[in-house]
Amino acid sequence: MLRVIAGTAKGRHLKTPTWEGTRPMMDKTRGALFNILGDDVIEARVLDLFAGTGAVGIEAISRGAKSVDFVELNPRTARLIKENLETARFTAQGFVHTRSVEDHLTSLRGIGADPFDLIFFTPPYAIFSLPLMRQALTLLKSQGSLVAELASKDEVSAEERATLNIWQEKMYGDTRLLFMMRG
Numbered sequence: 001m002l003r004v005i006a007g008t009a010k011g012r013h014l015k016t017p018t019w020e021g022t023r024p025m026m027d028k029t030r031g032a033l034f035n036i037l038g039d040d041v042i043e044a045r046v047l048d049l050f051a052g053t054g055a056v057g058i059e060a061i062s063r064g065a066k067s068v069d070f071v072e073l074n075p076r077t078a079r080l081i082k083e084n085l086e087t088a089r090f091t092a093q094g095f096v097h098t099r100s101v102e103d104h105l106t107s108l109r110g111i112g113a114d115p116f117d118l119i120f121f122t123p124p125y126a127i128f129s130l131p132l133m134r135q136a137l138t139l140l141k142s143q144g145s146l147v148a149e150l151a152s153k154d155e156v157s158a159e160e161r162a163t164l165n166i167w168q169e170k171m172y173g174d175t176r177l178l179f180m181m182r183g
Contacts, residue, residue, distance in 0.1 A: 029177070102135075
């Protein structure tokens with residue numbers, strides 16, 4: 001069962017999809033992620049790309065984030081995020097956008113949206129896209145962080161690493177988390 005693991009909504013159970021295509025981040029991995037981020041989450045403006053169940057963004061709100069924009073292409077999954085926001089009592093801080101991540105990033109750049117303090121980039125392993133992740137990095141505030149989730153077997157080349165400003169990397173089973181900062 002998926003649950004909020006810390007903060008004001010600690011212990012609340014979140015719904016998981018009964019259909020294929022969504023892989024919620026495991027509690028252990030999510031807990032480690034937020035332990036690494038620490039106080040950087042407090043009062044943060046967050047963008048949760050490939051939001052799935054919304055568990056990562058909801059955890060951020062529970063731990064003190066000011067607001068989270070959830071982006072999820074599948075309308076059914078987007079409705080699930082809204083239900084989970086209601087369960088956690090975070091409907092005022094969570095905004096669900098039902099569109100592709102690429103379209104959303106293009107739209108945000110087009111309107112000159114305020115930059116984000118924190119971005120979660122957690123696509124299905126099979127569609128991880130370094131170019132799309134680079135687009136997301138451009139929406140960070142100076143010294144903001146982007147956390148990318150990819151399969152542990154997937155490597156980022158030394159050439160790419162040199163340009164990404166990775167400040168932390170962790171492995172949890174079949175998951176690799178990369179923590180990047182906009183310089």
